[in-house]
Amino acid sequence: MKKIVLALALLAALPLRLWAWGMDGHRAIGIIAAHHLSEKACRQVAALLGTQTLALVSTQPDEMRYLPEYKETAPWHYVNTAMGLDHDQYLAALKGQANPNAYNVLVAKIKEMKDPAKTREQRAEALIFVVHIVGDVHQPMHTGRAEDKGGNDIKLTYRGKDTNLHSLWDSGLLDYQGLTYTELGQQYSVLPEAQRKQWQATADPGEWLWESYQESGKLYAEAAQKPDPDYRYYPAHADLMKQRIQQAGVRLAAVLNEAFK
Structure with missing residues (x-):
């Protein structure tokens, strides 16, 4: 954990950058997951993270990847493939x-997180990446095309400001x-039990x-048709956004409950 703390202490010197789901989205996913953890998983998470929470560590991999010792982690946040695949x-x-x-990094980090042969520091860092990457893979544009960087x-142009589809x-x-x-996490944590089990x-x-890949194809097509989305864009996509964040949260909880059972 000392390596992580030292790395984060240097972040004040770095420029602000856009994160997947933004800080609010990732931390809401952490809150949702915490609501659905088993008692044993709660204890194990606390033993690894100490005073930190799933919500707070959820953004750290985005912060860490701009530091020299973590520069190799940049590709860990997305997957690019050709479009139109079944x-x-x-x-x-x-x-x-x-x-x-x-x-492949998520699969590897899940194994590392629950490996008793690893040190506490290694398992804690693996946990932090698991929390973050589960969120990333539920954001549709993290499965986009390589040629346009997802x-x-x-x-x-959205709400009168220049932006891009990923942002x-x-x-x-x-x-x-x-x-x-906190408000997002609390609101999104409430969902029917049958829905949680299904996801x-x-x-x-x-x-x-x-799932994300299928949605990204639709979003690309919409952007090609209408590069200046208007006030109707948010209500048309709010349910999908909420669903992907909820799915990330409850699935993260399931991963941790299984790992620490």
Whole structure:
């Protein structure tokens, strides 16, 4: 944990950058997950994180990746594939990638997080990346095209300001609500038990990415049709945004409950 604390202490010198789901989205996911943890998982998480919470550590990998000792983690936040693939083609392309990406790093970090042979510091760092990457893979544009950097090069004008498709989904739609991450997390934590169980039954991270990939294709098509989304964009996409954040939260809880059972 000393390495993480030292790295974060240096962040004040870095410029602000956009994060997946924004700070509020990632931290809301952490709050949702905490609401659905088992008692044993709660104890294990506390033993690894100390005074930190799932919400607070959820943004750290985005902060850390701009530091020299973590520069190799930049590709851990997304997966790029060709568009137009069907389910089996997508999973084959996803799992066939040899270079580090959100999928294979998430799978590796889950194993590392629960490996008793690892030190507490190693397991804590693995946990922090698991918390963050589960959030990332539920953001549709983190499964976008390599040629436009997951929508970062798709320029848009939203609410009179220049932005891009990726940033709109990282933080633009969340900012529109004007809620704090605590408010988001509390509101989004409330969902029917049957819905929670249904989402948690899909335990393969590859399937979570497939869900995002399908949505990203629709978002690309919409952006091509209307590069200047108007006041109707938020209400048309608010349910999807909420659903992906809720799914990330309850699935993160399921991962931790299973890892620490």
